[in-house]
Structure formats: structure tokens, C-alpha cells
Amino acid sequence: MLAVCxxxxxxxxxxxxxKEIKATKDYTAGKAILDAQxxxxxxxxxxxxxxxxxxxxKEKADPTIALITTGKTEGVDYKTLLAALxxxxxxxxxxxxxxxxxxxxxxxxxxxxxxxxxxxDNDADKLAYSLCYVNTAKDGDxxxxxxxxxxxxxxxxxxxxxxxxxxAKAALGDEKVNDMAEQVYRGSMEQTMKTRxxxxxxxxxxxxxxxDKYFVQICNIYQELGQENEVNTLVEEALAKNPNNxxxxxxxxxxxxxxxxxxxxxxxxxxxxxxxxxxxxAWFNLGVCASQKGFDLNEKYTDKTGRxxxxxxxxxxxxxxxxxxxxxxxxxxxxNHEQISNWPMQLRMLYNxxxxxxxxxxxxxxxxxx
Numbered sequence: 035m036l037a038v039c040x041x042x043x044x045x046x047x048x049x050x051x052x053k054e055i056k057a058t059k060d061y062t063a064g065k066a067i068l069d070a071q072x073x074x075x076x077x078x079x080x081x082x083x084x085x086x087x088x089x090x091x092k093e094k095a096d097p098t099i100a101l102i103t104t105g106k107t108e109g110v111d112y113k114t115l116l117a118a119l120x121x122x123x124x125x126x127x128x129x130x131x132x133x134x135x136x137x138x139x140x141x142x143x144x145x146x147x148x149x150x151x152x153x154x155d156n157d158a159d160k161l162a163y164s165l166c167y168v169n170t171a172k173d174g175d176x177x178x179x180x181x182x183x184x185x186x187x188x189x190x191x192x193x194x195x196x197x198x199x200x201x202a203k204a205a206l207g208d209e210k211v212n213d214m215a216e217q218v219y220r221g222s223m224e225q226t227m228k229t230r231x232x233x234x235x236x237x238x239x240x241x242x243x244x245x246d247k248y249f250v251q252i253c254n255i256y257q258e259l260g261q262e263n264e265v266n267t268l269v270e271e272a273l274a275k276n277p278n279n280x281x282x283x284x285x286x287x288x289x290x291x292x293x294x295x296x297x298x299x300x301x302x303x304x305x306x307x308x309x310x311x312x313x314x315x316a317w318f319n320l321g322v323c324a325s326q327k328g329f330d331l332n333e334k335y336t337d338k339t340g341r342x343x344x345x346x347x348x349x350x351x352x353x354x355x356x357x358x359x360x361x362x363x364x365x366x367x368x369x370n371h372e373q374i375s376n377w378p379m380q381l382r383m384l385y386n387x388x389x390x391x392x393x394x395x396x397x398x399x400x401x402x403x404x
């Protein structure tokens with residue numbers, strides 16, 4: 035009969051580690067000892083080690099705590115406070131003998147981490163301060179959303195967009211940072227969306243945040259997903275709520291223009307500029323819509339020899355002249371083409387198309403082309 039040898043794993047436990055850490059009389063040296071042996075320690079020994087390490091961390095943080103208590107900021111070393119807080123909460127994690135006392139002693143200074151995260155000049159520190167605050171927050175914490183925002187910002191800067199979106203979403207609702215949190219959340223989601231489900235979940239969140247504010251973005255996503263019915267429903271709901279919603283008219287017009295339904299698009303673009311005569315993008319798109327219609331008609335009416343009946347030529351010219359009136363309105367609103375850079379090229383093209391070379395040359399001179 036063969037004897038079966040069973041080997042059991044054993045840990046190189048060190049019940050004296052607490053004394054070793056205490057003997058260093060230095061937080062950094064004590065932490066190095068704990069880190070080196072951590073994987074092989076029992077939870078009980080980890081608790082003992084953290085109790086001793088906390089004493090060293092607290093001693094090192096005391097000068098900073100004194101400054102914070104008196105409201106001073108010069109000379110504050112937030113990293114020592116961070117170390118003391120993290121060590122105290124590790125005492126709590128491993129149920130050390132002094133855990134409750136340690137946490138109660140250091141936690142009143144925890145809010146200083148918010149200021150530390152705010153003023154940190156590098157993303158790694160900003161993330162460390164804010165994560166410590168978030169991870170030790172209790173229900174009803176007044177500043178946890180703020181800390182979540184700082185974490186999201188740091189993660190976004192580090193291009194960790196998945197985590198950035200998570201923390202930014204958790205920051206929503208804080209009046210101090212809500213708008214910035216929305217920006218980080220949107221930027222992160224747009225970097226990470228891969229599936230149709232991702233896009234629909236993003237739309238759901240945009241609606242929850244502010245459907246009016248993100249109306250255009252929501253419609254664009256639906257349009258990209260081919261969900262035109264959802265776009266039309268949103269437009270109808272928006273107009274039912276506010277008949278003077280220029281963005282709703284503009285959105286529906288843009289969709290119809292993309293489908294070459296030029297007449298329907300023109301009606302809605304005109305409604306948008308009727309509501310807001312300074313709506314330059316709508317004026318420009320009226321020009322785009324009319325010029326596309328004119329060039330489509332030109333292609334439709336031109337025969338194989340390159341000729342076109344006079345009545346059809348007149349129809350095409352009339353449509354292109356209509357486009358010119360819209361672009362001239364853009365010119366009036368944006369004479370230095372600072373808002374819409376390419377209106378001069380569009381207008382010059384149309385003047386050349388209807389044979390008004392002098393006006394086309396005038397625009398070329400304006401652009402410095404001749």
C-alpha cells in the first residue's frame with residue numbers, strides 16, 4: 035500500500051511584527067516592514083501591525099493637524115494626514131484592538147482631504163486624496179459627491195475613462211460641481227461606448243440628467259442608431275412643451291435635410307430663424323439646404339449632352355438665388371466669418387454657379403485669394 039503524503043501550505047507568520055514596527059520609530063520604515071511581510075500575515079497580526087503603524091503615522095501627521103486646526107494652509111503636508119487616515123481605516127478593516135479609538139481620533143480631520151484633492155497639482159495625488167475620502171464615507175456624507183468629482187477628473191486625465199465615468203456619475207447632483215461632472219461623464223462615455231446597448235444606456239443617463247440641455251446629443255445618438263421614430267417623438271414632445279423650441283425645429287430640419295427632404299427641412303429651418311433671427315447656424319443650414327436642392331435639380335434636369343430646358347434652368351437658378359439670400363444673411367451676422375468659417379466659400383461657389391463672377395471675385399478678394 036502506498037503512503038499518501040499530504041502537504042499543507044503554511045504562512046511564515048510573525049506575531050512580533052507590531053513590536054518590530056514600533057521599534058523603527060518611523061512611519062516610512064514601519065510601513066516598509068509591514069508591506070514586505072503583509073501577504074504572509076494573519077488578519078490578527080495585520081491588525082496589531084496597523085495599530086503600531088497608526089501611532090507612527092499620527093505622530094508624523096500631528097504638525098499638519100495642528101495647522102489645519104488653526105485654519106492655516108502654509109506648511110500643511112496633506113500626505114501625512116492621508117497616511118494616518120488610511121492606516122486608521124486599515125485598523126478598522128482588520129478589527130485591531132485600537133481601531134475604534136484610532137478612527138475616532140483621526141476622522142475629524144478627514145474633510146481636509148477635500149481641500150487637498152482640490153489643490154493637488156498632480157492627478158495621482160488628487161486621486162489618492164479623493165479615493166480615501168470616498169472609500170471612508172458614511173451615508174449622508176456632505177462632501178462625498180465633491181470627492182467623487184475630483185476622483186473622476188483625475189481618472190479622466192489619466193485616460194481611465196471607464197472609472198472616470200463611474201465616479202463622475204456618482205458626483206452628479208452636487209451644485210458646486212454638477213456641470214463639470216456632467217462634462218467629465220459625457221467625455222468619458224463618448225470614449226468608451228462600443229455597443230448599441232452602451233449608447234442606449236448613455237441616452238438614458240442624458241435624459242435623467244437634463245433632457246432639454248442634451249436634446250441635440252440625444253437626438254444625434256438616436257439618429258446614428260437608426261431610431262428615427264424616437265427622434266421624431268422627442269421633437270414632438272419638445273414642441274408640445276414649448277412651441278418656440280428653436281432647437282427642436284432645427285433638429286428635425288437637419289434630419290430631413292440629410293434625407294434630401296429639402297422642402298420639409300426648409301419649413302423647419304425657417305421656423306427656427308423666425309423664433310430667433312440671430313440663429314446663424316439655422317440661416318447657414320437654410321443655405322446648405324437650398325444649394326443642395328438646386329444642385330440636385332441641376333443634375334436631374336441636365337441631359338446626356340449637358341443641356342437643360344430653359345424653364346428648368348430658370349427653376350434651378352431661382353433655387354440657387356434663394357440659397358444666396360440665406361448665405362448673405364449669414365454674411366450680415368458674421369462678416370468676419372468667425373462663427374462659420376466656410377460661408378464665404380459657399381457663397382462664392384453659388385455666385386459662380388449663377389454667372390455673377392464680379393460678386394464671386396469680391397469674395398475672393400475678401401479672402402485674399404486674388
